Amino acid sequence: MSVAILAFNTSNQLVVLHRDGICDLAFAGGNLASAEARLAAEFPAHTSPALAYAVRDHAPETIDVYFTQVPSPARPASAHGIASAPASDFRSLDSLDGAPKSPALAAVLAAIEPHLIAIPYLHLSEHDFIYKFRPDKERNRDIYQFDDHARALYQSRLCAAIKALSRTNERSATAPTALDFGPVRYLIPSHFGFCLGVKNAIERAYETLAENSGRRVFMLSELIHNPFVNEDLLRRGLRYLQTDKGVPLTLEGRKAAPDTPPGQLLWNTLTPDDIVIIPAFGATDDDKRRLVRKGVPVCQYDATCMLVEKVWKSARAFGRRGYTIIIHGKHEHEETKATFSNARRHAPALIIRNLDEARVLAGLISHPDAPDTPARFAAAFAGKHTPGFDPVRDLQRIAVVNQTTLLMNETIDIIEHLRAAYAALHGPAEARARVGGDGKRDTLCYATQVNQDALARALAEPLDAALVIGGKNSSNTYQLHRLCEQRLGSAAFFVQSEADIHSASVIQHTRFPAHGPAKGQTAAPLHIATTEPRPFLPLAALASAAPENPLRILLTGGASCPDGIIQQVITRINTFFPPDKLRPITAVLADLEG
DSSP: OOEEEEEEOTTOOEEEEEETTEEEESSEESSHHHHHHHHHHHOSSOOOOEEEEEEOOSTTOOEEEEEEEOOOOSSOOOOSOGGGSOSEEEEOHHHHTTSOBOHHHHHHHHTOGGGGGGGGGTTSOTTSOSSOOOOGGGOOGGGGGSSHHHHHHHOOHHHHHHHHHHOSSTTSOOOOEEEEOSSEEEEEOSSOSOOHHHHHHHHHHHHHHHHTTTSOEEESSOSSSOHHHHHHHHHTTOEESBOTTOOBBBTTSOBOOTTOOGGGBGGGGOOTTOEEEBOTTOOOHHHHHHHHHTTOOOGGGBOOOHHHHHHHHHHHHHHHTTOEEEEESOTTSHHHHHHHHHHTTTSOEEEEOSHHHHHHHHHHHHOTTOTTHHHHHHHHSTTSBOTTOOTTTTTSSEEEEEOTTSOHHHHHHHHHHHHHHHHHHHOHHHHHHHEEOSSTTTTSOHHHHHHHHHHHHHHTSOOSEEEEESOTTOHHHHHHHHHHHHHHGGGEEEESSGGGBOSSSEEEEEEOGGGOSOTTOSOOOTTOOEEEEEEOSOHHHHHHOBTTBOEEEEEEEOTTOOHHHHHHHHHHHHTTSOGGGSOOHHHHHHHHHO
16 A cells, blocks of 8 residues: 545545444555545545645555545444444544554554645635635625614615715725715715625624524634624624634633633534634634544635635745745734734745834844844744744745735835845845735735725815724724824724714723723733723814704724614714704715615
8 A cells, every 4th residue: 555545525524444443544555546446436526636745654665645525425424433333434533533543544644734724625726715705696685684683783774875876896995975964974985894705704604503503603713803793693692612812712601711621612512513614814724723623614614705815825826936924914813813824834924013013124134144133033023933933044035915904005115114125235126036026915905905095085075073983803993093093183083883972072982902001091901902981072063063064074984894883873973963953864865865
Protein backbone atom coordinates (compact mmCIF):
# COMPACT_ATOMS: atom_id res chain seq x y z
CA MET A 1 0.00 0.00 0.00
CA SER A 2 1.33 3.45 -0.93
CA VAL A 3 -1.89 5.45 -1.51
CA ALA A 4 -4.79 6.10 0.85
CA ILE A 5 -7.91 8.05 -0.05
CA LEU A 6 -9.72 9.57 2.91
CA ALA A 7 -13.40 9.96 2.00
CA PHE A 8 -15.40 12.50 4.02
CA ASN A 9 -19.08 13.28 3.86
CA THR A 10 -20.43 16.83 4.00
CA SER A 11 -20.44 16.60 7.78
CA ASN A 12 -16.66 15.99 7.72
CA GLN A 13 -17.00 12.41 8.95
CA LEU A 14 -14.54 9.85 7.62
CA VAL A 15 -15.38 6.50 6.04
CA VAL A 16 -13.55 3.78 7.95
CA LEU A 17 -13.44 0.04 7.44
CA HIS A 18 -13.87 -2.38 10.35
CA ARG A 19 -11.83 -5.55 10.56
CA ASP A 20 -12.08 -7.68 13.68
CA GLY A 21 -12.90 -4.72 15.88
CA ILE A 22 -10.14 -2.56 14.38
CA CYS A 23 -10.73 0.64 12.37
CA ASP A 24 -8.78 0.67 9.12
CA LEU A 25 -8.37 2.68 5.93
CA ALA A 26 -11.37 2.12 3.68
CA PHE A 27 -9.79 3.01 0.34
CA ALA A 28 -6.13 2.12 -0.06
CA GLY A 29 -3.99 0.56 -2.76
CA GLY A 30 -0.61 0.30 -4.34
CA ASN A 31 -1.38 3.30 -6.53
CA LEU A 32 -4.03 5.99 -6.96
CA ALA A 33 -5.94 4.06 -9.64
CA SER A 34 -6.45 1.00 -7.46
CA ALA A 35 -7.45 3.06 -4.42
CA GLU A 36 -9.90 5.10 -6.48
CA ALA A 37 -11.40 1.93 -7.95
CA ARG A 38 -12.28 0.81 -4.41
CA LEU A 39 -13.72 4.26 -3.70
CA ALA A 40 -15.85 4.26 -6.87
CA ALA A 41 -17.25 0.82 -6.05
CA GLU A 42 -18.83 2.19 -2.85
CA PHE A 43 -19.29 5.84 -3.86
CA PRO A 44 -19.69 6.28 -7.62
CA ALA A 45 -20.26 10.00 -7.00
CA HIS A 46 -17.23 11.63 -5.39
CA THR A 47 -15.01 14.63 -5.88
CA SER A 48 -11.73 14.12 -7.67
CA PRO A 49 -9.19 12.91 -5.08
CA ALA A 50 -6.82 15.75 -4.13
CA LEU A 51 -3.33 15.06 -2.80
CA ALA A 52 -3.24 16.40 0.77
CA TYR A 53 0.00 15.18 2.34
CA ALA A 54 2.41 12.28 2.61
CA VAL A 55 3.17 10.10 5.62
CA ARG A 56 6.86 9.27 5.52
CA ASP A 57 7.35 7.63 8.91
CA HIS A 58 5.18 4.58 8.21
CA ALA A 59 7.75 1.86 7.74
CA PRO A 60 8.56 0.41 5.33
CA GLU A 61 6.86 2.80 2.86
CA THR A 62 5.53 6.31 2.33
CA ILE A 63 1.76 6.76 2.14
CA ASP A 64 0.41 9.46 -0.16
CA VAL A 65 -2.84 10.69 1.36
CA TYR A 66 -5.66 12.05 -0.81
CA PHE A 67 -8.92 13.69 0.26
CA THR A 68 -12.29 13.30 -1.42
CA GLN A 69 -15.85 14.25 -0.57
CA VAL A 70 -18.65 11.72 -0.91
CA PRO A 71 -22.40 11.86 -0.30
CA SER A 72 -23.73 10.69 3.04
CA PRO A 73 -25.66 7.41 2.94
CA ALA A 74 -29.15 7.04 4.35
CA ARG A 75 -27.81 5.50 7.54
CA PRO A 76 -26.38 7.88 10.17
CA ALA A 77 -22.76 7.88 11.23
CA SER A 78 -22.00 5.25 13.82
CA ALA A 79 -21.73 6.58 17.35
CA HIS A 80 -21.59 3.13 18.91
CA GLY A 81 -19.02 0.46 19.58
CA ILE A 82 -16.95 -1.07 16.81
CA ALA A 83 -18.38 -4.54 17.26
CA SER A 84 -21.92 -3.49 16.28
CA ALA A 85 -20.86 -1.24 13.40
CA PRO A 86 -21.21 -2.20 9.73
CA ALA A 87 -18.26 -3.19 7.54
CA SER A 88 -17.69 0.48 6.84
CA ASP A 89 -19.28 3.59 8.23
CA PHE A 90 -18.76 7.28 8.84
CA ARG A 91 -16.98 8.35 12.01
CA SER A 92 -16.03 11.75 13.35
CA LEU A 93 -12.30 12.19 13.80
CA ASP A 94 -12.77 12.86 17.51
CA SER A 95 -14.58 9.54 17.92
CA LEU A 96 -11.61 7.77 16.34
CA ASP A 97 -9.12 9.15 18.85
CA GLY A 98 -9.78 6.45 21.40
CA ALA A 99 -10.78 3.69 18.98
CA PRO A 100 -8.51 0.72 18.10
CA LYS A 101 -6.86 1.51 14.76
CA SER A 102 -4.64 -0.24 12.28
CA PRO A 103 -1.05 1.06 12.16
CA ALA A 104 -1.68 2.57 8.72
CA LEU A 105 -4.81 4.49 9.78
CA ALA A 106 -3.10 5.61 12.99
CA ALA A 107 -0.14 6.96 11.01
CA VAL A 108 -2.38 8.79 8.52
CA LEU A 109 -4.54 10.38 11.23
CA ALA A 110 -1.50 11.38 13.29
CA ALA A 111 -0.43 13.69 10.46
CA ILE A 112 -3.84 15.04 9.44
CA GLU A 113 -4.20 18.04 11.78
CA PRO A 114 -2.60 20.76 9.57
CA HIS A 115 -4.80 19.70 6.64
CA LEU A 116 -8.22 19.56 8.31
CA ILE A 117 -9.17 23.02 7.09
CA ALA A 118 -9.42 21.75 3.49
CA ILE A 119 -11.94 18.99 4.22
CA PRO A 120 -15.23 20.99 4.28
CA TYR A 121 -14.45 22.68 0.97
CA LEU A 122 -13.29 19.77 -1.18
CA HIS A 123 -16.14 20.36 -3.64
CA LEU A 124 -15.00 23.95 -4.28
CA SER A 125 -12.12 25.20 -6.38
CA GLU A 126 -9.85 27.83 -4.91
CA HIS A 127 -11.55 30.40 -7.14
CA ASP A 128 -15.04 29.62 -5.82
CA PHE A 129 -16.66 31.56 -3.01
CA ILE A 130 -18.16 29.68 -0.07
CA TYR A 131 -21.43 31.61 -0.12
CA LYS A 132 -22.13 34.07 -2.91
CA PHE A 133 -24.48 36.99 -2.47
CA ARG A 134 -28.01 36.11 -3.45
CA PRO A 135 -29.46 38.09 -6.34
CA ASP A 136 -32.22 40.44 -5.22
CA LYS A 137 -34.94 38.24 -6.68
CA GLU A 138 -33.70 35.30 -4.55
CA ARG A 139 -33.69 37.19 -1.25
CA ASN A 140 -35.81 35.60 1.45
CA ARG A 141 -37.71 38.61 2.75
CA ASP A 142 -40.22 36.47 4.63
CA ILE A 143 -37.70 35.91 7.40
CA TYR A 144 -38.01 39.58 8.36
CA GLN A 145 -41.74 39.16 8.99
CA PHE A 146 -41.94 36.17 11.32
CA ASP A 147 -43.97 38.15 13.85
CA ASP A 148 -44.63 41.67 15.13
CA HIS A 149 -41.25 41.76 16.89
CA ALA A 150 -39.35 40.93 13.70
CA ARG A 151 -41.40 43.38 11.65
CA ALA A 152 -40.70 46.21 14.11
CA LEU A 153 -36.98 45.39 14.09
CA TYR A 154 -36.43 44.94 10.36
CA GLN A 155 -39.18 46.80 8.50
CA SER A 156 -39.43 50.53 7.79
CA ARG A 157 -41.57 52.10 5.10
CA LEU A 158 -39.47 55.25 5.31
CA CYS A 159 -36.19 53.43 4.77
CA ALA A 160 -37.63 51.31 1.98
CA ALA A 161 -38.86 54.42 0.19
CA ILE A 162 -35.49 56.15 0.58
CA LYS A 163 -33.64 53.18 -0.87
CA ALA A 164 -36.04 52.91 -3.79
CA LEU A 165 -35.55 56.60 -4.51
CA SER A 166 -31.82 57.01 -3.92
CA ARG A 167 -30.11 53.71 -4.70
CA THR A 168 -29.90 53.75 -8.45
CA ASN A 169 -26.68 51.72 -8.14
CA GLU A 170 -25.70 49.51 -5.20
CA ARG A 171 -22.04 50.49 -5.61
CA SER A 172 -22.39 54.25 -6.21
CA ALA A 173 -23.41 56.93 -3.72
CA THR A 174 -25.94 59.55 -4.76
CA ALA A 175 -27.31 62.68 -3.11
CA PRO A 176 -28.85 62.29 0.35
CA THR A 177 -32.61 62.27 0.88
CA ALA A 178 -34.34 64.85 3.07
CA LEU A 179 -37.29 63.83 5.27
CA ASP A 180 -39.25 67.01 5.93
CA PHE A 181 -41.29 66.76 9.13
CA GLY A 182 -41.68 70.53 9.42
CA PRO A 183 -39.70 71.77 12.43
CA VAL A 184 -37.16 68.96 12.00
CA ARG A 185 -35.59 67.75 8.79
CA TYR A 186 -33.64 64.48 8.64
CA LEU A 187 -30.94 63.98 6.06
CA ILE A 188 -30.41 60.32 5.13
CA PRO A 189 -27.45 59.19 2.96
CA SER A 190 -28.28 57.19 -0.14
CA HIS A 191 -26.58 54.11 1.33
CA PHE A 192 -26.99 53.04 4.95
CA GLY A 193 -27.83 49.99 7.01
CA PHE A 194 -27.59 46.33 6.07
CA CYS A 195 -24.98 45.39 3.48
CA LEU A 196 -25.38 42.27 1.34
CA GLY A 197 -23.02 40.24 3.52
CA VAL A 198 -25.12 40.98 6.60
CA LYS A 199 -28.37 40.21 4.74
CA ASN A 200 -26.92 36.88 3.64
CA ALA A 201 -25.83 35.98 7.16
CA ILE A 202 -29.16 36.96 8.75
CA GLU A 203 -31.20 35.05 6.19
CA ARG A 204 -28.96 32.00 6.62
CA ALA A 205 -29.40 32.08 10.40
CA TYR A 206 -33.19 32.41 10.40
CA GLU A 207 -33.58 29.81 7.65
CA THR A 208 -31.37 27.36 9.54
CA LEU A 209 -33.45 27.75 12.69
CA ALA A 210 -36.69 27.29 10.76
CA GLU A 211 -35.45 24.22 8.87
CA ASN A 212 -33.98 22.41 11.89
CA SER A 213 -36.63 22.38 14.54
CA GLY A 214 -35.61 19.93 17.25
CA ARG A 215 -31.87 20.22 16.57
CA ARG A 216 -29.43 22.37 18.48
CA VAL A 217 -28.36 25.35 16.36
CA PHE A 218 -25.32 27.33 17.46
CA MET A 219 -23.58 30.42 16.21
CA LEU A 220 -19.80 30.32 16.55
CA SER A 221 -20.05 33.84 18.04
CA GLU A 222 -22.24 36.88 17.41
CA LEU A 223 -23.81 36.73 13.95
CA ILE A 224 -23.27 40.45 13.39
CA HIS A 225 -22.38 43.37 15.64
CA ASN A 226 -25.91 44.39 16.50
CA PRO A 227 -27.39 43.44 19.89
CA PHE A 228 -31.02 43.57 18.76
CA VAL A 229 -30.53 41.16 15.86
CA ASN A 230 -28.52 38.82 18.06
CA GLU A 231 -31.10 38.99 20.87
CA ASP A 232 -33.90 38.15 18.45
CA LEU A 233 -32.01 35.09 17.22
CA LEU A 234 -31.35 33.97 20.81
CA ARG A 235 -35.06 34.40 21.55
CA ARG A 236 -35.78 31.98 18.70
CA GLY A 237 -33.45 29.29 20.06
CA LEU A 238 -29.99 30.08 18.68
CA ARG A 239 -27.06 29.70 21.08
CA TYR A 240 -23.46 30.95 20.97
CA LEU A 241 -20.37 28.80 21.49
CA GLN A 242 -18.05 31.67 22.38
CA THR A 243 -17.91 35.44 22.71
CA ASP A 244 -16.85 37.75 19.89
CA LYS A 245 -13.37 37.73 21.48
CA GLY A 246 -13.17 33.92 21.38
CA VAL A 247 -13.86 33.22 25.07
CA PRO A 248 -15.71 29.87 25.37
CA LEU A 249 -19.20 29.88 26.89
CA THR A 250 -20.44 27.48 29.54
CA LEU A 251 -23.56 25.32 29.46
CA GLU A 252 -25.37 28.24 31.14
CA GLY A 253 -24.19 30.67 28.45
CA ARG A 254 -21.69 32.46 30.70
CA LYS A 255 -18.08 33.29 29.89
CA ALA A 256 -15.82 30.45 30.93
CA ALA A 257 -13.14 31.04 33.53
CA PRO A 258 -9.64 29.59 33.07
CA ASP A 259 -10.47 26.84 35.59
CA THR A 260 -13.89 25.94 34.16
CA PRO A 261 -14.09 22.13 33.84
CA PRO A 262 -13.99 20.99 30.18
CA GLY A 263 -17.34 19.26 30.58
CA GLN A 264 -18.98 22.59 31.35
CA LEU A 265 -18.04 24.14 27.99
CA LEU A 266 -20.60 24.15 25.20
CA TRP A 267 -17.83 23.45 22.68
CA ASN A 268 -17.25 20.08 24.31
CA THR A 269 -20.90 19.04 24.05
CA LEU A 270 -21.07 19.29 20.25
CA THR A 271 -22.11 16.18 18.36
CA PRO A 272 -22.59 15.43 14.64
CA ASP A 273 -26.30 16.13 15.13
CA ASP A 274 -25.62 19.77 15.98
CA ILE A 275 -25.40 22.74 13.62
CA VAL A 276 -22.89 25.57 13.98
CA ILE A 277 -23.24 28.71 11.84
CA ILE A 278 -20.08 30.63 11.00
CA PRO A 279 -20.81 34.38 11.09
CA ALA A 280 -20.23 36.95 8.35
CA PHE A 281 -16.79 37.81 9.78
CA GLY A 282 -15.51 34.30 9.04
CA ALA A 283 -13.72 31.97 11.45
CA THR A 284 -10.15 31.07 12.33
CA ASP A 285 -8.62 27.85 11.07
CA ASP A 286 -8.40 26.61 14.66
CA ASP A 287 -12.15 26.96 15.17
CA LYS A 288 -12.90 25.28 11.86
CA ARG A 289 -10.56 22.39 12.68
CA ARG A 290 -12.40 21.84 15.96
CA LEU A 291 -15.71 21.65 14.10
CA VAL A 292 -14.25 19.26 11.50
CA ARG A 293 -12.92 16.95 14.20
CA LYS A 294 -16.34 16.78 15.82
CA GLY A 295 -18.00 15.75 12.55
CA VAL A 296 -20.12 18.90 12.41
CA PRO A 297 -21.09 20.35 9.00
CA VAL A 298 -19.04 23.44 8.20
CA CYS A 299 -19.43 24.56 4.59
CA GLN A 300 -23.24 24.28 4.54
CA TYR A 301 -23.50 26.77 7.41
CA ASP A 302 -20.53 29.00 6.63
CA ALA A 303 -21.99 32.52 6.23
CA THR A 304 -18.62 34.23 5.68
CA CYS A 305 -19.15 37.38 3.63
CA MET A 306 -17.72 36.88 0.15
CA LEU A 307 -16.00 40.29 0.37
CA VAL A 308 -14.14 39.07 3.45
CA GLU A 309 -13.26 35.92 1.54
CA LYS A 310 -12.02 38.14 -1.30
CA VAL A 311 -9.45 39.56 1.13
CA TRP A 312 -8.36 36.01 1.95
CA LYS A 313 -7.91 35.22 -1.72
CA SER A 314 -5.82 38.37 -2.21
CA ALA A 315 -3.61 37.42 0.74
CA ARG A 316 -3.14 33.93 -0.72
CA ALA A 317 -2.16 35.38 -4.12
CA PHE A 318 0.32 37.79 -2.55
CA GLY A 319 1.80 35.02 -0.40
CA ARG A 320 2.35 32.79 -3.41
CA ARG A 321 4.24 35.64 -5.06
CA GLY A 322 6.62 35.87 -2.12
CA TYR A 323 5.15 38.83 -0.25
CA THR A 324 4.76 39.09 3.50
CA ILE A 325 1.14 39.96 4.31
CA ILE A 326 0.49 43.14 6.29
CA ILE A 327 -3.10 43.22 7.58
CA HIS A 328 -4.55 46.64 8.37
CA GLY A 329 -7.00 45.71 11.09
CA LYS A 330 -7.79 45.39 14.78
CA HIS A 331 -6.08 42.28 16.06
CA GLU A 332 -8.93 41.55 18.49
CA HIS A 333 -11.66 41.73 15.81
CA GLU A 334 -13.15 38.43 14.57
CA GLU A 335 -12.66 39.33 10.91
CA THR A 336 -9.01 40.26 11.34
CA LYS A 337 -8.39 37.08 13.34
CA ALA A 338 -9.90 35.04 10.50
CA THR A 339 -7.91 36.92 7.84
CA PHE A 340 -4.69 36.46 9.80
CA SER A 341 -5.44 32.77 10.23
CA ASN A 342 -5.95 32.39 6.48
CA ALA A 343 -2.95 34.51 5.50
CA ARG A 344 -0.49 32.63 7.71
CA ARG A 345 -1.05 29.48 5.64
CA HIS A 346 0.58 31.20 2.68
CA ALA A 347 3.13 33.69 4.04
CA PRO A 348 4.50 35.43 7.12
CA ALA A 349 1.80 37.83 8.35
CA LEU A 350 1.63 40.88 10.60
CA ILE A 351 -1.32 42.96 11.87
CA ILE A 352 -1.03 46.73 12.16
CA ARG A 353 -3.86 48.75 13.66
CA ASN A 354 -3.41 52.23 12.24
CA LEU A 355 -1.06 54.78 10.72
CA ASP A 356 0.84 55.17 13.99
CA GLU A 357 1.80 51.49 13.92
CA ALA A 358 2.60 51.82 10.21
CA ARG A 359 5.09 54.55 11.13
CA VAL A 360 6.72 52.22 13.64
CA LEU A 361 6.91 49.52 10.98
CA ALA A 362 8.34 51.99 8.46
CA GLY A 363 11.06 52.86 10.95
CA LEU A 364 12.04 49.19 11.18
CA ILE A 365 12.00 48.87 7.39
CA SER A 366 14.21 51.95 7.06
CA HIS A 367 16.87 50.57 9.44
CA PRO A 368 17.05 46.82 8.80
CA ASP A 369 20.62 46.55 10.04
CA ALA A 370 20.08 48.33 13.34
CA PRO A 371 21.03 45.97 16.19
CA ASP A 372 17.86 46.77 18.13
CA THR A 373 15.47 46.09 15.20
CA PRO A 374 14.37 42.63 16.46
CA ALA A 375 13.79 43.94 19.99
CA ARG A 376 11.86 46.98 18.77
CA PHE A 377 9.73 44.79 16.53
CA ALA A 378 8.98 42.36 19.35
CA ALA A 379 7.97 45.19 21.69
CA ALA A 380 5.72 46.94 19.15
CA PHE A 381 3.98 43.92 17.61
CA ALA A 382 3.84 41.22 20.29
CA GLY A 383 0.99 38.81 19.59
CA LYS A 384 0.29 40.30 16.17
CA HIS A 385 2.57 38.26 13.89
CA THR A 386 3.17 34.72 12.75
CA PRO A 387 5.57 32.58 14.79
CA GLY A 388 9.21 33.05 13.84
CA PHE A 389 8.60 36.38 12.09
CA ASP A 390 11.99 37.94 11.30
CA PRO A 391 11.70 41.72 10.72
CA VAL A 392 14.87 41.72 8.61
CA ARG A 393 14.06 38.70 6.43
CA ASP A 394 10.27 39.07 6.28
CA LEU A 395 10.01 42.79 5.54
CA GLN A 396 11.89 42.66 2.24
CA ARG A 397 8.61 42.61 0.26
CA ILE A 398 5.16 43.32 1.67
CA ALA A 399 1.55 43.53 0.50
CA VAL A 400 -1.23 45.22 2.47
CA VAL A 401 -4.73 43.80 2.84
CA ASN A 402 -7.32 45.09 5.25
CA GLN A 403 -10.20 44.50 7.60
CA THR A 404 -13.11 45.37 5.35
CA THR A 405 -14.85 47.72 7.80
CA LEU A 406 -12.14 50.37 8.12
CA LEU A 407 -11.69 53.74 6.42
CA MET A 408 -10.41 53.54 2.86
CA ASN A 409 -8.25 56.65 3.19
CA GLU A 410 -6.50 55.24 6.24
CA THR A 411 -5.54 52.06 4.38
CA ILE A 412 -4.29 54.15 1.46
CA ASP A 413 -2.25 56.35 3.83
CA ILE A 414 -0.68 53.23 5.35
CA ILE A 415 0.26 51.83 1.94
CA GLU A 416 1.74 55.14 0.82
CA HIS A 417 3.68 55.57 4.06
CA LEU A 418 5.21 52.10 3.80
CA ARG A 419 5.96 52.59 0.10
CA ALA A 420 7.76 55.84 0.96
CA ALA A 421 9.96 53.96 3.43
CA TYR A 422 11.02 51.49 0.73
CA ALA A 423 11.52 54.34 -1.77
CA ALA A 424 13.86 56.14 0.62
CA LEU A 425 15.87 52.95 1.06
CA HIS A 426 15.81 51.47 -2.45
CA GLY A 427 14.46 54.16 -4.81
CA PRO A 428 10.93 54.67 -6.21
CA ALA A 429 11.13 51.99 -8.90
CA GLU A 430 12.27 49.31 -6.49
CA ALA A 431 9.66 50.43 -3.94
CA ARG A 432 6.87 49.55 -6.37
CA ALA A 433 8.20 46.02 -6.65
CA ARG A 434 8.57 45.67 -2.89
CA VAL A 435 5.01 46.80 -2.01
CA GLY A 436 2.53 44.46 -3.67
CA GLY A 437 -0.69 45.39 -5.36
CA ASP A 438 -1.14 47.54 -8.44
CA GLY A 439 -4.44 48.89 -7.12
CA LYS A 440 -4.75 50.49 -3.71
CA ARG A 441 -8.34 49.40 -3.15
CA ASP A 442 -8.17 45.73 -4.03
CA THR A 443 -9.38 44.47 -0.66
CA LEU A 444 -11.65 47.31 0.43
CA CYS A 445 -15.30 46.26 0.83
CA TYR A 446 -17.37 48.21 -1.69
CA ALA A 447 -20.35 48.21 0.70
CA THR A 448 -18.28 49.82 3.47
CA GLN A 449 -16.86 52.29 1.00
CA VAL A 450 -20.16 53.31 -0.59
CA ASN A 451 -21.66 53.90 2.89
CA GLN A 452 -18.72 56.19 3.66
CA ASP A 453 -19.02 57.95 0.29
CA ALA A 454 -22.76 58.49 0.78
CA LEU A 455 -22.16 59.83 4.27
CA ALA A 456 -19.52 62.25 2.98
CA ARG A 457 -22.06 63.68 0.54
CA ALA A 458 -24.60 64.15 3.33
CA LEU A 459 -22.01 65.78 5.60
CA ALA A 460 -21.45 68.46 2.96
CA GLU A 461 -24.95 69.81 3.73
CA PRO A 462 -25.77 72.30 6.54
CA LEU A 463 -26.34 70.27 9.73
CA ASP A 464 -27.06 70.78 13.42
CA ALA A 465 -26.31 67.22 14.56
CA ALA A 466 -25.57 63.71 13.31
CA LEU A 467 -26.56 60.34 14.77
CA VAL A 468 -24.84 57.15 13.66
CA ILE A 469 -26.78 54.07 14.73
CA GLY A 470 -25.27 50.62 15.29
CA GLY A 471 -23.96 48.08 17.76
CA LYS A 472 -21.40 49.46 20.19
CA ASN A 473 -18.81 46.90 19.06
CA SER A 474 -19.43 47.58 15.35
CA SER A 475 -16.22 48.70 13.67
CA ASN A 476 -17.85 49.99 10.49
CA THR A 477 -20.35 52.03 12.54
CA TYR A 478 -17.48 53.59 14.46
CA GLN A 479 -15.76 54.56 11.20
CA LEU A 480 -18.96 56.35 10.11
CA HIS A 481 -19.03 58.18 13.44
CA ARG A 482 -15.41 59.23 12.96
CA LEU A 483 -16.35 60.90 9.69
CA CYS A 484 -19.24 62.72 11.37
CA GLU A 485 -17.07 63.76 14.30
CA GLN A 486 -14.47 65.25 11.96
CA ARG A 487 -17.18 67.50 10.52
CA LEU A 488 -19.42 68.18 13.54
CA GLY A 489 -17.29 67.55 16.62
CA SER A 490 -19.37 67.02 19.76
CA ALA A 491 -22.60 67.29 17.75
CA ALA A 492 -21.89 63.83 16.29
CA PHE A 493 -23.32 60.93 18.29
CA PHE A 494 -22.99 57.12 18.22
CA VAL A 495 -26.09 55.34 19.57
CA GLN A 496 -27.40 51.78 19.50
CA SER A 497 -31.12 52.61 19.35
CA GLU A 498 -33.78 55.13 20.29
CA ALA A 499 -33.40 53.97 23.90
CA ASP A 500 -30.11 55.89 24.05
CA ILE A 501 -31.97 59.16 23.44
CA HIS A 502 -32.98 59.91 27.04
CA SER A 503 -34.51 63.30 26.33
CA ALA A 504 -34.17 66.25 23.99
CA SER A 505 -31.25 67.47 26.08
CA VAL A 506 -29.44 64.21 27.00
CA ILE A 507 -28.21 61.37 24.81
CA GLN A 508 -26.24 58.26 25.84
CA HIS A 509 -23.24 58.35 23.50
CA THR A 510 -21.08 55.29 22.79
CA ARG A 511 -17.33 55.74 23.03
CA PHE A 512 -15.49 53.19 20.93
CA PRO A 513 -12.40 51.61 22.62
CA ALA A 514 -10.04 53.65 20.44
CA HIS A 515 -11.39 56.80 22.13
CA GLY A 516 -10.47 55.61 25.62
CA PRO A 517 -12.72 55.44 28.71
CA ALA A 518 -15.91 57.43 29.05
CA LYS A 519 -16.00 60.64 31.03
CA GLY A 520 -15.67 59.96 34.75
CA GLN A 521 -14.22 56.46 34.22
CA THR A 522 -10.57 55.88 35.02
CA ALA A 523 -10.16 52.88 32.74
CA ALA A 524 -12.14 50.76 30.34
CA PRO A 525 -11.63 47.04 29.72
CA LEU A 526 -9.45 46.46 26.70
CA HIS A 527 -11.46 46.56 23.46
CA ILE A 528 -14.77 47.20 25.30
CA ALA A 529 -16.89 50.19 24.29
CA THR A 530 -18.24 52.45 27.03
CA THR A 531 -21.08 54.95 27.09
CA GLU A 532 -21.52 58.40 28.57
CA PRO A 533 -24.35 60.94 28.74
CA ARG A 534 -23.87 63.98 26.55
CA PRO A 535 -25.85 67.13 25.81
CA PHE A 536 -28.04 66.51 22.79
CA LEU A 537 -30.23 69.20 21.19
CA PRO A 538 -29.81 72.83 22.31
CA LEU A 539 -33.01 74.09 23.89
CA ALA A 540 -32.80 77.34 21.95
CA ALA A 541 -32.62 75.43 18.65
CA LEU A 542 -35.62 73.30 19.64
CA ALA A 543 -37.64 76.32 20.64
CA SER A 544 -36.93 78.17 17.40
CA ALA A 545 -37.35 75.19 15.07
CA ALA A 546 -39.99 75.82 12.42
CA PRO A 547 -40.68 74.75 8.84
CA GLU A 548 -38.82 77.81 7.56
CA ASN A 549 -35.95 77.19 10.02
CA PRO A 550 -35.90 73.45 10.75
CA LEU A 551 -33.51 71.57 12.96
CA ARG A 552 -31.27 69.61 10.56
CA ILE A 553 -30.24 66.15 11.75
CA LEU A 554 -28.25 63.61 9.77
CA LEU A 555 -29.13 59.96 10.44
CA THR A 556 -27.32 56.90 9.18
CA GLY A 557 -26.92 53.28 10.22
CA GLY A 558 -23.93 50.96 10.18
CA ALA A 559 -23.85 47.86 7.99
CA SER A 560 -25.51 45.79 10.73
CA CYS A 561 -28.24 48.28 11.70
CA PRO A 562 -31.81 47.17 10.91
CA ASP A 563 -34.07 49.65 9.13
CA GLY A 564 -36.68 49.43 11.87
CA ILE A 565 -34.32 50.92 14.45
CA ILE A 566 -33.58 53.89 12.19
CA GLN A 567 -37.30 54.66 11.92
CA GLN A 568 -37.69 54.23 15.69
CA VAL A 569 -34.95 56.85 16.22
CA ILE A 570 -36.88 59.25 13.97
CA THR A 571 -40.07 58.54 15.90
CA ARG A 572 -38.28 59.19 19.20
CA ILE A 573 -36.81 62.55 18.15
CA ASN A 574 -40.16 63.63 16.72
CA THR A 575 -41.66 63.40 20.23
CA PHE A 576 -39.63 66.47 21.19
CA PHE A 577 -41.75 68.64 18.90
CA PRO A 578 -45.42 69.66 19.31
CA PRO A 579 -47.54 67.07 17.45
CA ASP A 580 -49.60 69.75 15.77
CA LYS A 581 -46.43 71.25 14.27
CA LEU A 582 -45.15 67.98 12.77
CA ARG A 583 -46.03 66.84 9.29
CA PRO A 584 -47.56 63.33 9.43
CA ILE A 585 -45.46 60.40 8.29
CA THR A 586 -47.98 59.73 5.52
CA ALA A 587 -47.18 63.14 4.03
CA VAL A 588 -43.43 62.48 4.24
CA LEU A 589 -43.91 59.09 2.56
CA ALA A 590 -45.96 60.76 -0.15
CA ASP A 591 -43.02 63.13 -0.80
CA LEU A 592 -40.78 60.09 -1.33
CA GLU A 593 -43.15 57.83 -3.21
CA GLY A 594 -44.81 60.46 -5.32
